[in-house]
Amino acid sequence: MLKDIISKADYSFLRTDEKLGKNVILLGLCGSYSYGTNNENSDIDIRGCALNSKREILLGRDFEQITDISTDTVIFSFKKLVQLLTSCNPNVIELLGLKKEHYFEVTDIGRELLDNKELFLSQRAVKSFMGYAEQQFHKLKNACADEKLSMAEAESHIEAHRQKLSKLEMNFVRVYYMGFDLLEKGVVKTFRDEEHDLLMGLRNGKFLTAENKPAPEFFGLAEDLHNRFQYAAANTSLPHEPDIKRIEDFIISVNSRVVSSTEA
Structure with missing residues:
Protein backbone atom coordinates (compact mmCIF):
# COMPACT_ATOMS: atom_id res chain seq x y z
CA MET A 1 0.00 0.00 0.00
CA LEU A 119 -8.64 31.38 5.22
CA PHE A 120 -6.30 31.10 2.26
CA LEU A 121 -8.83 31.15 -0.58
CA SER A 122 -9.03 34.46 -2.40
CA GLN A 123 -8.93 36.00 -5.84
CA ARG A 124 -5.16 35.77 -5.66
CA ALA A 125 -5.85 32.34 -7.17
CA VAL A 126 -6.67 34.05 -10.48
CA LYS A 127 -3.11 35.25 -10.94
CA SER A 128 -1.39 32.20 -9.48
CA PHE A 129 -3.41 29.58 -11.37
CA MET A 130 -3.33 31.50 -14.63
CA GLY A 131 0.40 31.93 -14.19
CA TYR A 132 0.85 28.20 -13.67
CA ALA A 133 -1.22 27.38 -16.77
CA GLU A 134 0.78 29.83 -18.87
CA GLN A 135 4.00 28.33 -17.54
CA GLN A 136 2.91 24.86 -18.64
CA PHE A 137 1.91 26.21 -22.06
CA HIS A 138 5.29 27.90 -22.55
CA LYS A 139 7.08 24.71 -21.52
CA LEU A 140 5.00 22.85 -24.09
CA LYS A 141 5.91 25.32 -26.84
CA ASN A 142 9.59 25.18 -25.93
CA ALA A 143 9.56 21.39 -25.85
CA CYS A 144 7.95 21.30 -29.29
CA ALA A 145 10.65 23.65 -30.59
CA ASP A 146 13.26 21.11 -29.50
CA GLU A 147 11.55 18.29 -31.39
CA LYS A 148 14.03 18.21 -34.28
CA LEU A 149 16.77 17.36 -31.84
CA SER A 150 14.63 14.62 -30.38
CA MET A 151 13.73 13.11 -33.75
CA ALA A 152 17.41 12.62 -34.49
CA GLU A 153 17.82 10.48 -31.39
CA ALA A 154 16.93 6.87 -30.64
CA GLU A 155 13.33 5.69 -30.65
CA SER A 156 13.26 5.52 -26.85
CA HIS A 157 14.25 9.18 -26.69
CA ILE A 158 11.46 10.11 -29.06
CA GLU A 159 8.94 8.26 -26.90
CA ALA A 160 10.23 10.01 -23.79
CA HIS A 161 9.84 13.33 -25.59
CA ARG A 162 6.25 12.46 -26.50
CA GLN A 163 5.49 11.52 -22.92
CA LYS A 164 6.90 14.85 -21.75
CA LEU A 165 4.64 16.76 -24.15
CA SER A 166 1.55 14.79 -23.17
CA LYS A 167 2.21 15.34 -19.47
CA LEU A 168 2.59 19.08 -20.03
CA GLU A 169 -0.74 19.14 -21.87
CA MET A 170 -2.39 17.21 -19.06
CA ASN A 171 -1.09 19.48 -16.29
CA PHE A 172 -2.10 22.55 -18.29
CA VAL A 173 -5.68 21.28 -18.38
CA ARG A 174 -5.69 19.88 -14.83
CA VAL A 175 -4.75 23.16 -13.17
CA TYR A 176 -7.61 24.92 -14.95
CA TYR A 177 -10.14 22.46 -13.53
CA MET A 178 -8.72 22.86 -10.04
CA GLY A 179 -8.95 26.62 -10.55
CA PHE A 180 -12.61 26.27 -11.55
CA ASP A 181 -13.38 24.53 -8.26
CA LEU A 182 -11.69 27.33 -6.35
CA LEU A 183 -13.30 30.22 -8.21
CA GLU A 184 -16.74 28.73 -8.86
CA LYS A 185 -17.28 26.67 -5.69
CA GLY A 186 -14.72 27.95 -3.19
CA VAL A 187 -13.30 24.46 -2.60
CA VAL A 188 -9.89 22.82 -2.91
CA LYS A 189 -10.20 19.53 -4.76
CA THR A 190 -7.00 17.81 -5.81
CA PHE A 191 -8.30 14.44 -7.06
CA ARG A 192 -9.79 14.95 -10.51
CA ASP A 193 -12.32 12.14 -10.81
CA GLU A 194 -14.78 13.95 -13.08
CA GLU A 195 -12.07 14.84 -15.62
CA HIS A 196 -10.19 11.55 -15.27
CA ASP A 197 -10.86 10.25 -18.78
CA LEU A 198 -10.00 13.57 -20.39
CA LEU A 199 -6.79 13.93 -18.39
CA MET A 200 -5.67 10.37 -19.06
CA GLY A 201 -6.43 10.85 -22.74
CA LEU A 202 -4.13 13.85 -22.69
CA ARG A 203 -1.47 11.93 -20.80
CA ASN A 204 -1.70 9.03 -23.26
CA GLY A 205 -1.02 11.33 -26.21
CA LYS A 206 -4.50 11.55 -27.73
CA PHE A 207 -4.10 15.30 -28.14
CA LEU A 208 -0.76 15.04 -29.97
CA THR A 209 -0.22 14.59 -33.67
CA ALA A 210 1.97 11.86 -35.17
CA GLU A 211 4.64 14.57 -35.55
CA ASN A 212 4.60 15.25 -31.80
CA LYS A 213 2.76 18.55 -32.04
CA PRO A 214 -0.28 19.60 -30.03
CA ALA A 215 -3.35 18.59 -32.03
CA PRO A 216 -5.90 21.21 -33.14
CA GLU A 217 -8.31 19.74 -30.59
CA PHE A 218 -5.91 20.68 -27.82
CA PHE A 219 -5.84 24.33 -28.85
CA GLY A 220 -9.63 24.34 -29.02
CA LEU A 221 -9.81 22.88 -25.53
CA ALA A 222 -7.24 25.40 -24.27
CA GLU A 223 -9.30 28.30 -25.60
CA ASP A 224 -12.48 26.97 -23.99
CA LEU A 225 -10.73 26.54 -20.65
CA HIS A 226 -9.23 30.02 -20.81
CA ASN A 227 -12.61 31.59 -21.57
CA ARG A 228 -14.30 29.72 -18.74
CA PHE A 229 -11.54 30.72 -16.35
CA GLN A 230 -11.90 34.37 -17.33
CA TYR A 231 -15.64 34.20 -16.71
CA ALA A 232 -15.13 32.42 -13.38
CA ALA A 233 -12.58 35.04 -12.33
CA ALA A 234 -14.99 37.86 -13.14
CA ASN A 235 -17.88 36.25 -11.27
CA THR A 236 -16.28 34.48 -8.33
CA SER A 237 -17.58 35.04 -4.82
CA LEU A 238 -14.10 34.62 -3.34
CA PRO A 239 -12.83 37.70 -1.48
CA HIS A 240 -10.36 39.89 -3.33
CA GLU A 241 -7.76 39.32 -0.62
CA PRO A 242 -7.38 36.69 2.10
Whole structure:
Protein backbone atom coordinates (compact mmCIF):
# COMPACT_ATOMS: atom_id res chain seq x y z
CA MET A 1 0.00 0.00 0.00
CA LEU A 2 1.10 3.56 -0.67
CA LYS A 3 0.91 4.51 3.01
CA ASP A 4 3.52 1.88 3.81
CA ILE A 5 6.07 3.69 1.65
CA ILE A 6 7.16 6.20 4.30
CA SER A 7 8.09 3.36 6.67
CA LYS A 8 10.88 2.30 4.29
CA ALA A 9 14.51 3.14 4.96
CA ASP A 10 14.59 5.69 2.13
CA TYR A 11 12.20 7.86 4.15
CA SER A 12 13.97 7.52 7.50
CA PHE A 13 14.92 11.22 7.32
CA LEU A 14 11.28 12.03 8.06
CA ARG A 15 11.82 10.53 11.50
CA THR A 16 15.47 11.35 12.18
CA ASP A 17 15.91 14.91 10.87
CA GLU A 18 15.85 17.27 13.85
CA LYS A 19 13.63 19.75 12.00
CA LEU A 20 11.13 17.06 11.07
CA GLY A 21 10.28 14.07 13.25
CA LYS A 22 7.73 15.10 15.88
CA ASN A 23 7.44 18.55 14.27
CA VAL A 24 5.67 17.24 11.15
CA ILE A 25 1.99 18.19 11.30
CA LEU A 26 0.91 17.25 7.79
CA LEU A 27 2.22 14.70 5.33
CA GLY A 28 0.51 13.73 2.12
CA LEU A 29 0.77 12.08 -1.25
CA CYS A 30 0.87 14.68 -4.03
CA GLY A 31 1.59 14.67 -7.75
CA SER A 32 0.00 12.25 -10.21
CA TYR A 33 -1.31 9.86 -7.56
CA SER A 34 -3.17 12.65 -5.79
CA TYR A 35 -4.71 13.81 -9.09
CA GLY A 36 -5.72 10.29 -10.10
CA THR A 37 -3.60 10.54 -13.26
CA ASN A 38 -0.82 8.15 -12.30
CA ASN A 39 0.44 5.39 -14.56
CA GLU A 40 3.10 2.69 -14.32
CA ASN A 41 5.86 5.31 -14.73
CA SER A 42 4.62 7.74 -12.07
CA ASP A 43 6.90 8.78 -9.24
CA ILE A 44 5.83 9.03 -5.61
CA ASP A 45 5.67 12.71 -4.62
CA ILE A 46 5.35 13.53 -0.94
CA ARG A 47 4.69 16.99 0.46
CA GLY A 48 4.21 18.13 4.00
CA CYS A 49 4.61 20.73 6.70
CA ALA A 50 6.67 20.86 9.90
CA LEU A 51 6.35 23.38 12.69
CA ASN A 52 9.13 25.85 13.25
CA SER A 53 11.07 25.23 16.45
CA LYS A 54 10.76 27.41 19.53
CA ARG A 55 14.25 28.78 18.81
CA GLU A 56 13.38 29.68 15.21
CA ILE A 57 10.17 31.39 16.26
CA LEU A 58 11.81 33.48 18.98
CA LEU A 59 14.78 34.44 16.78
CA GLY A 60 12.68 35.10 13.69
CA ARG A 61 14.43 32.39 11.71
CA ASP A 62 13.02 29.87 9.25
CA PHE A 63 14.34 26.70 7.62
CA GLU A 64 11.80 27.25 4.80
CA GLN A 65 11.85 23.72 3.42
CA ILE A 66 13.66 20.41 3.45
CA THR A 67 13.98 18.64 0.11
CA ASP A 68 15.00 15.04 -0.39
CA ILE A 69 15.64 14.66 -4.11
CA SER A 70 15.99 10.88 -4.09
CA THR A 71 12.44 10.39 -2.80
CA ASP A 72 10.94 13.54 -4.35
CA THR A 73 9.88 14.75 -0.91
CA VAL A 74 9.45 18.37 0.13
CA ILE A 75 8.55 19.38 3.68
CA PHE A 76 7.79 23.07 4.14
CA SER A 77 8.19 24.94 7.37
CA PHE A 78 4.93 26.17 8.86
CA LYS A 79 6.00 29.76 8.20
CA LYS A 80 6.85 29.09 4.55
CA LEU A 81 3.75 27.01 3.91
CA VAL A 82 1.45 29.73 5.21
CA GLN A 83 3.15 32.26 2.92
CA LEU A 84 2.66 30.02 -0.11
CA LEU A 85 -0.93 29.21 0.83
CA THR A 86 -1.75 32.89 1.26
CA SER A 87 -0.65 33.48 -2.34
CA CYS A 88 -2.78 30.50 -3.50
CA ASN A 89 0.26 28.72 -4.92
CA PRO A 90 -1.21 25.85 -7.01
CA ASN A 91 1.56 23.39 -6.18
CA VAL A 92 1.08 23.92 -2.45
CA ILE A 93 -2.61 24.57 -1.96
CA GLU A 94 -3.32 21.12 -3.41
CA LEU A 95 -1.95 19.71 -0.13
CA LEU A 96 -5.11 21.02 1.57
CA GLY A 97 -7.47 19.20 -0.80
CA LEU A 98 -6.22 15.61 -0.89
CA LYS A 99 -8.45 12.59 -0.53
CA LYS A 100 -8.54 11.32 3.06
CA GLU A 101 -6.60 8.19 2.16
CA HIS A 102 -3.80 10.24 0.60
CA TYR A 103 -2.74 11.76 3.93
CA PHE A 104 0.04 9.85 5.66
CA GLU A 105 -0.06 11.95 8.80
CA VAL A 106 -2.36 14.65 10.18
CA THR A 107 -1.74 15.89 13.73
CA ASP A 108 -4.19 18.02 15.71
CA ILE A 109 -2.57 21.20 14.38
CA GLY A 110 -2.50 19.69 10.92
CA ARG A 111 -6.25 19.11 11.22
CA GLU A 112 -6.73 22.73 12.26
CA LEU A 113 -4.87 23.79 9.13
CA LEU A 114 -7.11 21.62 6.94
CA ASP A 115 -10.26 22.78 8.71
CA ASN A 116 -9.29 26.42 8.14
CA LYS A 117 -8.32 26.14 4.49
CA GLU A 118 -10.90 28.78 3.57
CA LEU A 119 -8.64 31.38 5.22
CA PHE A 120 -6.30 31.10 2.26
CA LEU A 121 -8.83 31.15 -0.58
CA SER A 122 -9.03 34.46 -2.40
CA GLN A 123 -8.93 36.00 -5.84
CA ARG A 124 -5.16 35.77 -5.66
CA ALA A 125 -5.85 32.34 -7.17
CA VAL A 126 -6.67 34.05 -10.48
CA LYS A 127 -3.11 35.25 -10.94
CA SER A 128 -1.39 32.20 -9.48
CA PHE A 129 -3.41 29.58 -11.37
CA MET A 130 -3.33 31.50 -14.63
CA GLY A 131 0.40 31.93 -14.19
CA TYR A 132 0.85 28.20 -13.67
CA ALA A 133 -1.22 27.38 -16.77
CA GLU A 134 0.78 29.83 -18.87
CA GLN A 135 4.00 28.33 -17.54
CA GLN A 136 2.91 24.86 -18.64
CA PHE A 137 1.91 26.21 -22.06
CA HIS A 138 5.29 27.90 -22.55
CA LYS A 139 7.08 24.71 -21.52
CA LEU A 140 5.00 22.85 -24.09
CA LYS A 141 5.91 25.32 -26.84
CA ASN A 142 9.59 25.18 -25.93
CA ALA A 143 9.56 21.39 -25.85
CA CYS A 144 7.95 21.30 -29.29
CA ALA A 145 10.65 23.65 -30.59
CA ASP A 146 13.26 21.11 -29.50
CA GLU A 147 11.55 18.29 -31.39
CA LYS A 148 14.03 18.21 -34.28
CA LEU A 149 16.77 17.36 -31.84
CA SER A 150 14.63 14.62 -30.38
CA MET A 151 13.73 13.11 -33.75
CA ALA A 152 17.41 12.62 -34.49
CA GLU A 153 17.82 10.48 -31.39
CA ALA A 154 16.93 6.87 -30.64
CA GLU A 155 13.33 5.69 -30.65
CA SER A 156 13.26 5.52 -26.85
CA HIS A 157 14.25 9.18 -26.69
CA ILE A 158 11.46 10.11 -29.06
CA GLU A 159 8.94 8.26 -26.90
CA ALA A 160 10.23 10.01 -23.79
CA HIS A 161 9.84 13.33 -25.59
CA ARG A 162 6.25 12.46 -26.50
CA GLN A 163 5.49 11.52 -22.92
CA LYS A 164 6.90 14.85 -21.75
CA LEU A 165 4.64 16.76 -24.15
CA SER A 166 1.55 14.79 -23.17
CA LYS A 167 2.21 15.34 -19.47
CA LEU A 168 2.59 19.08 -20.03
CA GLU A 169 -0.74 19.14 -21.87
CA MET A 170 -2.39 17.21 -19.06
CA ASN A 171 -1.09 19.48 -16.29
CA PHE A 172 -2.10 22.55 -18.29
CA VAL A 173 -5.68 21.28 -18.38
CA ARG A 174 -5.69 19.88 -14.83
CA VAL A 175 -4.75 23.16 -13.17
CA TYR A 176 -7.61 24.92 -14.95
CA TYR A 177 -10.14 22.46 -13.53
CA MET A 178 -8.72 22.86 -10.04
CA GLY A 179 -8.95 26.62 -10.55
CA PHE A 180 -12.61 26.27 -11.55
CA ASP A 181 -13.38 24.53 -8.26
CA LEU A 182 -11.69 27.33 -6.35
CA LEU A 183 -13.30 30.22 -8.21
CA GLU A 184 -16.74 28.73 -8.86
CA LYS A 185 -17.28 26.67 -5.69
CA GLY A 186 -14.72 27.95 -3.19
CA VAL A 187 -13.30 24.46 -2.60
CA VAL A 188 -9.89 22.82 -2.91
CA LYS A 189 -10.20 19.53 -4.76
CA THR A 190 -7.00 17.81 -5.81
CA PHE A 191 -8.30 14.44 -7.06
CA ARG A 192 -9.79 14.95 -10.51
CA ASP A 193 -12.32 12.14 -10.81
CA GLU A 194 -14.78 13.95 -13.08
CA GLU A 195 -12.07 14.84 -15.62
CA HIS A 196 -10.19 11.55 -15.27
CA ASP A 197 -10.86 10.25 -18.78
CA LEU A 198 -10.00 13.57 -20.39
CA LEU A 199 -6.79 13.93 -18.39
CA MET A 200 -5.67 10.37 -19.06
CA GLY A 201 -6.43 10.85 -22.74
CA LEU A 202 -4.13 13.85 -22.69
CA ARG A 203 -1.47 11.93 -20.80
CA ASN A 204 -1.70 9.03 -23.26
CA GLY A 205 -1.02 11.33 -26.21
CA LYS A 206 -4.50 11.55 -27.73
CA PHE A 207 -4.10 15.30 -28.14
CA LEU A 208 -0.76 15.04 -29.97
CA THR A 209 -0.22 14.59 -33.67
CA ALA A 210 1.97 11.86 -35.17
CA GLU A 211 4.64 14.57 -35.55
CA ASN A 212 4.60 15.25 -31.80
CA LYS A 213 2.76 18.55 -32.04
CA PRO A 214 -0.28 19.60 -30.03
CA ALA A 215 -3.35 18.59 -32.03
CA PRO A 216 -5.90 21.21 -33.14
CA GLU A 217 -8.31 19.74 -30.59
CA PHE A 218 -5.91 20.68 -27.82
CA PHE A 219 -5.84 24.33 -28.85
CA GLY A 220 -9.63 24.34 -29.02
CA LEU A 221 -9.81 22.88 -25.53
CA ALA A 222 -7.24 25.40 -24.27
CA GLU A 223 -9.30 28.30 -25.60
CA ASP A 224 -12.48 26.97 -23.99
CA LEU A 225 -10.73 26.54 -20.65
CA HIS A 226 -9.23 30.02 -20.81
CA ASN A 227 -12.61 31.59 -21.57
CA ARG A 228 -14.30 29.72 -18.74
CA PHE A 229 -11.54 30.72 -16.35
CA GLN A 230 -11.90 34.37 -17.33
CA TYR A 231 -15.64 34.20 -16.71
CA ALA A 232 -15.13 32.42 -13.38
CA ALA A 233 -12.58 35.04 -12.33
CA ALA A 234 -14.99 37.86 -13.14
CA ASN A 235 -17.88 36.25 -11.27
CA THR A 236 -16.28 34.48 -8.33
CA SER A 237 -17.58 35.04 -4.82
CA LEU A 238 -14.10 34.62 -3.34
CA PRO A 239 -12.83 37.70 -1.48
CA HIS A 240 -10.36 39.89 -3.33
CA GLU A 241 -7.76 39.32 -0.62
CA PRO A 242 -7.38 36.69 2.10
CA ASP A 243 -8.29 37.66 5.66
CA ILE A 244 -4.76 38.43 6.80
CA LYS A 245 -5.80 39.12 10.40
CA ARG A 246 -7.41 35.69 10.77
CA ILE A 247 -4.36 34.09 9.19
CA GLU A 248 -2.11 35.97 11.60
CA ASP A 249 -4.31 34.93 14.52
CA PHE A 250 -3.92 31.31 13.42
CA ILE A 251 -0.14 31.71 13.16
CA ILE A 252 -0.03 33.27 16.65
CA SER A 253 -2.13 30.44 18.06
CA VAL A 254 0.11 27.75 16.60
CA ASN A 255 3.43 29.41 17.40
CA SER A 256 2.31 30.27 20.94
CA ARG A 257 1.76 26.59 21.61
CA VAL A 258 5.25 25.78 20.33
CA VAL A 259 6.89 28.53 22.38
CA SER A 260 5.04 27.59 25.56
CA SER A 261 5.96 23.93 25.25
CA THR A 262 8.64 22.49 27.53
CA GLU A 263 10.73 21.30 24.61
CA ALA A 264 13.45 23.44 22.97
